[in-house]
Amino acid sequence: MEWVNAVVQGTLLGGLYALFAAGLSLIFGVMRLVNIAHGDLIVLGAYLGLSVTTLLGLHPIAALIVVVPAMALIGYILQRGILNQTLGKDILPPLLVTFGLSVIIQNALLETYSADPQKMNAGALETASVSIGSLSLGLLPVLTFGIAIVVIASLQWMFYRTSLGRAFRATSDNQEIAQLMGLNRRHIFGLAMALALGVTAIAGIMLGIRTSFDPSIGGGRLIFGFEAVIIGGLGNLWGTLIGGVILGVAQTIGAKIDPGWQLLAGHIAFLVILAVRPNGLFPRINE
Amino acid sequence: MPEPILKLNSLDAFYGDFQALYGVDLEVSEGEVLAIIGANGAGKTTLMRSISGLTQNASDMVKYRGGSIGALRADQVAAQGIALVPEGRQLFPSLSVEENLMIGGQMGRKGPWSLKAVYTLFPILQERRNQQSTSLSGGQQQMVAIGRALMANPDLILFDEISLGLAPIIIKDIYAALPGIIGEGMSALIVEQDITKALSVSSRFYCLQEGRVSLNGASATAAREDISRAYFGVE
Numbered sequence: 001m002e003w004v005n006a007v008v009q010g011t012l013l014g015g016l017y018a019l020f021a022a023g024l025s026l027i028f029g030v031m032r033l034v035n036i037a038h039g040d041l042i043v044l045g046a047y048l049g050l051s052v053t054t055l056l057g058l059h060p061i062a063a064l065i066v067v068v069p070a071m072a073l074i075g076y077i078l079q080r081g082i083l084n085q086t087l088g089k090d091i092l093p094p095l096l097v098t099f100g101l102s103v104i105i106q107n108a109l110l111e112t113y114s115a116d117p118q119k120m121n122a123g124a125l126e127t128a129s130v131s132i133g134s135l136s137l138g139l140l141p142v143l144t145f146g147i148a149i150v151v152i153a154s155l156q157w158m159f160y161r162t163s164l165g166r167a168f169r170a171t172s173d174n175q176e177i178a179q180l181m182g183l184n185r186r187h188i189f190g191l192a193m194a195l196a197l198g199v200t201a202i203a204g205i206m207l208g209i210r211t212s213f214d215p216s217i218g219g220g221r222l223i224f225g226f227e228a229v230i231i232g233g234l235g236n237l238w239g240t241l242i243g244g245v246i247l248g249v250a251q252t253i254g255a256k257i258d259p260g261w262q263l264l265a266g267h268i269a270f271l272v273i274l275a276v277r278p279n280g281l282f283p284r285i286n287e
Numbered sequence: 288m289p290e291p292i293l294k295l296n297s298l299d300a301f302y303g304d305f306q307a308l309y310g311v312d313l314e315v316s317e318g319e320v321l322a323i324i325g326a327n328g329a330g331k332t333t334l335m336r337s338i339s340g341l342t343q344n345a346s347d348m349v350k351y352r353g354g355s356i357g358a359l360r361a362d363q364v365a366a367q368g369i370a371l372v373p374e375g376r377q378l379f380p381s382l383s384v385e386e387n388l389m390i391g392g393q394m395g396r397k398g399p400w401s402l403k404a405v406y407t408l409f410p411i412l413q414e415r416r417n418q419q420s421t422s423l424s425g426g427q428q429q430m431v432a433i434g435r436a437l438m439a440n441p442d443l444i445l446f447d448e449i450s451l452g453l454a455p456i457i458i459k460d461i462y463a464a465l466p467g468i469i470g471e472g473m474s475a476l477i478v479e480q481d482i483t484k485a486l487s488v489s490s491r492f493y494c495l496q497e498g499r500v501s502l503n504g505a506s507a508t509a510a511r512e513d514i515s516r517a518y519f520g521v522e
Contacts, residue, residue, distance in 0.1 A: 182366050
C-alpha cells in the first residue's frame with residue numbers, strides 16, 4: 001500500500017512538473033527557442049504571486065487573476081523587445097541571451113526580495129486532504145494536477161482548433177510563407193511567449209504554495225521541465241504531462257527507497273528513457 | 288491606358304549578396320495578365336520576392352496603387368492585396384488542406400473567394416479537406432497553393448512557376464482553371480518557363496535575362512526568334 005501511495009503522490013507531483021514544462025514545450029514548438037531562463041521565470045511568477053498576496057491580501061489562487069496577465073505582458077514585451085532579435089539560423093544566440101536573462105532575473109529577485117526562503121500562505125488548502133480508500137490525498141496536489149490537465153487540454157484545443165493555433169503552427173512550419181498569409185511572425189512569436197509565460201505564472205504560483213522558494217531555485221525547475229518535455233517527446237503536449245508524471249513517480253519511488261535518492265531517481269529515469277527512446281515516448285503526433 | 292496597379296521603377300534587387308535584378312521597369316494594368324519569362328537564374332523568383340515583400344528594397348522601387356511598398360514586410364504587402372503562389376507550393380505540413388486554405392483567408396479581406404468558391408473551382412479539395420496537405424499529389428498540392436492565395440481575395444496575384452514539377456495533364460488542368468480565377472477583375476503576374484503556356488494566357492510579356500528586361504511586348508504578336516534571342520542571349 002505504501003508503494004501505491006508513492007505512485008499516486010508521484011503522479012500528482014507530475015502535474016506540477018507538467019506545468020513547469022508546458023510553457024517550455026510551447027515556446028520550443030512554435031519558434032524553436034530553447035529558453036534557459038524558463039526556471040527563473042517560474043520563480044519570478046512565484047514572487048509576483050507573493051507580492052500580490054501580501055499587497056492586496058488575496059489568496060494565492062485568486063492572485064492568478066493578476067499574475068497571469070502580468071506575466072503574459074512581460075512575455076510579449078520580452079519577445080518583441082529582445083528575443084525576436086536573437087532568432088535566426090544560428091541556435092546559439094537565443095541560448096546565450098536567455099542564459100544571460102536567467103542571471104539577470106535571479107539577481108534582480110535577490111536584490112528585491114533577498115535570499116531568504118519565502119512561501120505563500122494558502123490557508124486551509126495547504127493541509128486539506130481527501131481520503132480514497134486507505135489513501136489520503138492532499139487537496140493541493142490534486143488541485144495542481146487538475147489545473148495541469150485543464151491547462152494542457154486548453155493549450156491542445158487552442159493549438160488545433162483556433163485560428164491563433166493555426167497561425168502558431170503555420171509560422172512554426174515556414175516563417176516566410178506565413179508572412180505571405182499576412183501573419184507578422186514577430187507578433188505571433190510575441191503572442192506565443194505571452195501564452196507560455198501565462199502558463200508559467202500558474203506553475204510559479206502552484207510551486208510557491210507547495211514549497212518554499214528563493215531566487216536560486218530556478219535552475220532545478222528548468223531541469224525538471226526539460227526532462228518532462230523530453231521524456232514525453234518534443235512538441236507533444238499530452239506527452240509532456242505523461243513525462244511529468246513519469247518524472248514525479250520516479251522521484252517519489254526513489255525517495256521511498258532512500259530519501260537521498262529522490263532527485264537521482266528522477267534523473268536516472270530520464271536518462272534511461274533517453275537511452276531507449278531518444279525522441280521521447282510520444283514524439284510529435286499530428287492530429 | 289488605365290492607371291497601372293503595379294509599377295516597378297528601376298528595381299535593383301539582391302539574392303543574398305548577389306545582385307539579381309538591375310534596373311527593372313515594369314507595369315501591370317488593372318485586370319491585366321502579365322507573363323514573366325526567362326531562363327533559370329534570370330531573376331524571376333527574385334522579382335516575385337521583391338514584389339511580395341519577402342525581399343525588401345528601396346521603398347519607391349515598387350509602387351502599388353500609387354503607394355510605395357518596396358520596403359514593406361511581406362505581411363504588410365499581403366494586407367494590401369497582393370498574394371503569391373510560391374514556387375514549389377510550400378504548403379504548411381502541420382495544417383490540413385482546409386486549414387491551409389483558411390489561413391490564406393485569415394486577413395479577412397472582402398471579395399468573391401471563400402472556402403466554398405475554392406471548393407467549387409477544385410472539387411477534389413473538398414473531398415480531401417481533412418487530410419494532411421503533404422499527403423496530396425503534386426497537382427492537388429498546387430491547387431491548395433492557388434486556393435490559399437485566392438482566399439486572401441487579392442487584387443494582384445503572383446504565380447511563381449506553377450507548372451514546375453507537375454505532369455503535363457495536370458498543367459493543362461491548372462491552366463484551364465486560370466481564366467476562371469483571373470476573370471474576376473484580378474490582375475496577375477505569371478512566372479513560367481514554358482513560353483508557349485505563358486504567352487497563351489497573358490496579354491503582354493516581359494523577358495528577363497541576367498537580371499535585366501531583354502524584351503517586352505504583346506503576347507499575341509511576339510516573334511519566336513526575338514524571344515529566343517531575348518531568352519538565351521544569343522545573337
